[in-house]
Amino acid sequence: MNMNDESNDRKINMKMLARELNLSIATVSRALKDSYEVSDQTKARVKEAAARLNYVVNTQASSLRSHKTYTLAIVVPEIGDSFFTQVINGIESVADKKKYRVLICMTHDSYEREMSVINELTNGRVDGVLISVASNTRNGDHFNALKRKGIPIVFFDRDFKEINAASVKTDDFESAYNATCHLLDNGCKKISLITVRGGVSIFSAREEGYRQALIDNHSKPGLPDIIHCANEHSADNIAMIRDHLLKARPDGLLLTVEHLSTDAYTACQLIGLKIPADIKIACFTTQLTAGILNPALTTIQQPAFEMGQKAAELLIEYLTYKYIQLENQHLVLPSKLIIRDSTGLR
């Protein structure tokens, strides 16, 4: 007896279903899709048989023929942090409702991998792609290639400005501005921005917001003070932040990426800085644990889940009725500054 002798169900396809019912396979196909061309009686018979025999349509064949995959690609740098996770949940929640499935692709925040992923997706495997671009993406040719193949793109959070495509973002400039003002209001004299190197627009917008807030508040010379974290290994970031804290001695920190929160807290612990007494910290993050950190972290909370929902709605809307001009859709959702102990007096 063969070890791998799984007694397979005779794989059931439309042909067999048709034979069973004494119908042509065309009629079966139509019946399953509720076509007006088939009688109610026949539809019922077909559906009954399909259910009884556990028939489920072969998606490869179906989409090969129909050029419709009911699949969306989600391309993200990572799913390690809670932001992208929540966005994905948002996307999935609406995709699922509309009978779409999602293919997750990670770029590991690398331009090269992003190109190769996007290039692969030109083969018609998905109906559209939702993407948050890698932070070192400098060139948008791969996006244009995708568009030329007729595959629509929706950017979320991190878009690529040279490309004309729909986007769903948050108010990066304003929220960075507000957070910086909040730090200043709470007595900070020397606020550093800890951010990430790269051409992604959200980071420059946040940086601009920070700069403008300093300007508008007549900040001391020496500012702005911006350091760029390597973004790869946590240990490297911690070291960089620690060195900066020792050298520049800031009394306020604005962090533009989620995972920097842990790094910054750790760096402060290492050199014995008390938050918020010695230094106040605010961070762009959607981490659920922000409220129970030590101390509770003031956050710029982006509506991650809603962002995913909106992006998916836009894309699916376009895919089902082509009448919206997808490329002109640019949504900006407001973030919320949630003030907690890390910027408080205590």
Added chain:
Amino acid sequence: MNMNDESNDRKINMKMLARELNLSIATVSRALKDSYEVSDQTKARVKEAAARLNYVVNTQASSLRSHKTYTLAIVVPEIGDSFFTQVINGIESVADKKKYRVLICMTHDSYEREMSVINELTNGRVDGVLISVASNTRNGDHFNALKRKGIPIVFFDRDFKEINAASVKTDDFESAYNATCHLLDNGCKKISLITVRGGVSIFSAREEGYRQALIDNHSKPGLPDIIHCANEHSADNIAMIRDHLLKARPDGLLLTVEHLSTDAYTACQLIGLKIPADIKIACFTTQLTAGILNPALTTIQQPAFEMGQKAAELLIEYLTYKYIQLENQHLVLPSKLIIRDSTGLR
């Protein structure tokens, strides 16, 4: 001019590539797959042309014909928490290396959705599935149906014991046992287990570990004390935990699921219980922020990423060389008890 007039690249397929090169499409196909049947010279020509014309193989057609999709389904309850996120990262890291893509399906921890997802996957859309079962799954018929279609299954973390399939899990009994002992050692007299209702084996294993630790340590009467959280809305969980704290007055808490950490901390805050002075807490979680919580949380840290890697390796190993007996593979990875302030004296 048509609004939707995307000047599509003439979609390039093998036929066109073949014509361009004055070759048959069979030879082109073989050349692209590095078949020994085609000369090095021709291979080079074909590959050059493919690259130049941005040809990328149509996966639908390819897998329709070859019955190989190079796609894995990952079926999880949610991806909201860091545990599943890390597992997915682990899976993706090895899948990507082996040229597989991943389709993410969420069950929202519901048996019905799990059935419908698994049922859909019987259509040959994926080569195999990696799954962590919903907590209220009572019946494994859908898994058997999948197996009968010849689609292999690997369970990770939460398996379904009635089904004969590969699994990668952690030492749930032992780690719950050890964590409970740790709480007892640190002076707890009355430890409650906060867990989740459902038939999933990991929860019963953790419960057993907890029970056995109490027995072995001659715990007081009144124990064990176990409450089951609704698992749906955070607010409900917080209320349940708060009520329990007020009524049963435990001095130790063992939490079996990640998202309960925030809920438990919040409940304690609400009624003014100091951690760890009034109550000590340990939790099964892989949250990165555990160390910077207030207070830092003692965790049973599961090797989530490795778990994903192992599960994917097993599955892909089986898919590429069918000679391993997949169903007999049962890996158990050790968790680590990471002791922090939440169970300390302070």
Added chain:
DNA sequence: TTTATCTACGTAAACGTTTACATTTTAAAC
């Protein structure tokens, strides 16, 4: 009755690959 319209279904050609099998070309052996 004839013709037109509508309803319900069937036929067969795609979709873009892979692959068993057949054929040609090249090289080796005689």
Added chain:
DNA sequence: GTTTAAAATGTAAACGTTTACGTAGATAAA
């Protein structure tokens, strides 16, 4: 210069759907 084997290529039939087009029968209009 045959014959034989090996190497390189070609032919055509799948894979399981969808869908343009065709058609038979029923009903309505003339």
